[in-house]
Amino acid sequence: MAPALPANGSERLLLEADLSAERAASVVRMAIAIVLLVTVEVVLKRSNDISLLDLTEARNQARATLGLLFFAGLAVYLLVKFGRWRPWMAYVTVTVDIAVLVGSLLADLRDLRLPVAFMSMFPVVGVFPLLLAVSALRIRPWVQLYALCLTLVGLALVACMGGWGSNLAPETFLRDAEMFYSVPANTARAAMLALGGAVLVLGALRGRRLLNRAVAETTRRLNLARYLPAELLPVLSSDNIEELRTGRRAEVALVFIDIRGSTAMGEAMSPAALTGFIGAFRARVTRAARQHGGVIDKFIGDGAFIIFGLPQTNGDDAARALAFCRSMLASVDEWNGLRKATDAVPVAVGIGVHFGTAFVGAIGDEQRLEFTVMGDAVNVAARLEDATKAFEVPLVASRDALKAAGEDPQSAGSPWRSLGTQALRGRNEAMPIYTLENSAV
Incomplete structure (x- = not known):
C-alpha cells in the first residue's frame, strides 16, 4: 500500500522529490553495475594469458559484487514503483551498497594476496565516490552524512583487515599488475568519472527543478495572498487552501462600521486631506481588529466589514466582536479630541454587530480568489x-450577538439598553436590538 501523501504542500513536494530521487538513484546504480561488469570482462580477459596471477576468483568475485549492486538497485526501483518504499529504507540501501563494495575490495586483496597499499589499483575503489554522488540525489543531508561515514568506516576496515603480502617477486608482480593500469582499466576509471559527473549534473538538475517548483508554489500563494485577508495567510501556508475554496458554514460574529456624513466632509476637503482622513480611519480599524483577533474582509470606501471566527471559530468570537466595537468607539473619541484641537469637524461612526451562521469561503481560480462571507447573518x-x-x-447589536458574548441586557447594571423589537429594512421578521447606555451619535 502506497504511503499517504501529506496534506502540507511543502511536505508533499519533498516526499514526491524523495521518491523521484530514489527511482533515479536506483536506475543509476543499475547502470553503474552494467558498465562496470562490461569493464571487468574486458580488463580481466587477459587473465588466461597470465600464469603468475590467477584472476579467475577475482573475476567471479567481481561478477557477484556487480550482480548484487544491480539487483539491489532493481529492488529499490520496484519498491518505489509499487508504492512500497519508505524513507528509512534509504539507510538500508546505503548500507548494502557500501557493504558490497567493502566485501568486494577485501575479497580482491585476499584472492590476489596483495597488501592494502595496493587497493587503489582496483577500479572498484572508484565506485565509492560514485555511490556518494548517487546518494546526493536524495537531497537528504542525514542520509548523505551516513553514507560518507559508512564509506570511511568501510575503507578503514579494509585497511585493518587487508594486510596480505604477495609471494611474487617484485619485478614479476609489477609486470603482471600493470594490467590494472592498462588502457581498459583506465577506461573503466574514466567511465566512472563520467558517470560521477553525470550523476552530479542530474542532481543539480533535480535540485533546480525542485527549486523551480517551490518558487512557483510560493508565487502562487503570494498571488492568492494579494486578494485574501492577511489574517488568512496561515491557512495558505498550512495548505488548507482547498478547504477555503470549498467553503463552509460557520457561526461567526460580523461587524459593519461606517463613517457618518463622510460625503459632506469629503466635499470640504482637498484630495490629499481626504486621503489622509480615510487612511487614519482605516488605520484605527486595522489596529482594533488586530487587537481583538478580527479579520478585515474588506474596506468599502469609508466603511469596513470585519469577521470574528476566522480562520477557525472560537467560543469568544462574539465577545471579541463587542470588545472591538467598544475599542473603536473609544478610538473615535480619542480621534475627535485630536481633531478638536485643530477645529476639525468631529467624526461620527455607525456600527452594527450580529452573530449567526454564514457561508465562509473563497471564490475564483488559483490566479485570483475573492474571499466571501455570505448569508442572512x-x-x-x-x-x-x-x-x-x-x-x-x-x-446597534442584535440579541444573538449579546447572547453569544454572554452579556445579558436584562441583568442589573447591564450597559445595554433596548431599542425594542424592530423590523429591519428589507426584512419582514422583527428582532430585538440594543445599544450601549448613554451612547449617542
Whole structure:
C-alpha cells in the first residue's frame, strides 16, 4: 500500500522529490553495475594469458559484487514503483551498497594476496565516490552524512583487515599488475568519472527543478495572498487552501462600521486631506481588529466589514466582536479630541454587530480568489449598521450577538439598553436590538 501523501504542500513536494530521487538513484546504480561488469570482462580477459596471477576468483568475485549492486538497485526501483518504499529504507540501501563494495575490495586483496597499499589499483575503489554522488540525489543531508561515514568506516576496515603480502617477486608482480593500469582499466576509471559527473549534473538538475517548483508554489500563494485577508495567510501556508475554496458554514460574529456624513466632509476637503482622513480611519480599524483577533474582509470606501471566527471559530468570537466595537468607539473619541484641537469637524461612526451562521469561503481560480462571507447573518449585520442612523446611536447589536458574548441586557447594571423589537429594512421578521447606555451619535 502506497504511503499517504501529506496534506502540507511543502511536505508533499519533498516526499514526491524523495521518491523521484530514489527511482533515479536506483536506475543509476543499475547502470553503474552494467558498465562496470562490461569493464571487468574486458580488463580481466587477459587473465588466461597470465600464469603468475590467477584472476579467475577475482573475476567471479567481481561478477557477484556487480550482480548484487544491480539487483539491489532493481529492488529499490520496484519498491518505489509499487508504492512500497519508505524513507528509512534509504539507510538500508546505503548500507548494502557500501557493504558490497567493502566485501568486494577485501575479497580482491585476499584472492590476489596483495597488501592494502595496493587497493587503489582496483577500479572498484572508484565506485565509492560514485555511490556518494548517487546518494546526493536524495537531497537528504542525514542520509548523505551516513553514507560518507559508512564509506570511511568501510575503507578503514579494509585497511585493518587487508594486510596480505604477495609471494611474487617484485619485478614479476609489477609486470603482471600493470594490467590494472592498462588502457581498459583506465577506461573503466574514466567511465566512472563520467558517470560521477553525470550523476552530479542530474542532481543539480533535480535540485533546480525542485527549486523551480517551490518558487512557483510560493508565487502562487503570494498571488492568492494579494486578494485574501492577511489574517488568512496561515491557512495558505498550512495548505488548507482547498478547504477555503470549498467553503463552509460557520457561526461567526460580523461587524459593519461606517463613517457618518463622510460625503459632506469629503466635499470640504482637498484630495490629499481626504486621503489622509480615510487612511487614519482605516488605520484605527486595522489596529482594533488586530487587537481583538478580527479579520478585515474588506474596506468599502469609508466603511469596513470585519469577521470574528476566522480562520477557525472560537467560543469568544462574539465577545471579541463587542470588545472591538467598544475599542473603536473609544478610538473615535480619542480621534475627535485630536481633531478638536485643530477645529476639525468631529467624526461620527455607525456600527452594527450580529452573530449567526454564514457561508465562509473563497471564490475564483488559483490566479485570483475573492474571499466571501455570505448569508442572512451578513445582511442582518449590515442592516443593524444602517439602523444606527434611524436611532441616532453609534452602535446597534442584535440579541444573538449579546447572547453569544454572554452579556445579558436584562441583568442589573447591564450597559445595554433596548431599542425594542424592530423590523429591519428589507426584512419582514422583527428582532430585538440594543445599544450601549448613554451612547449617542
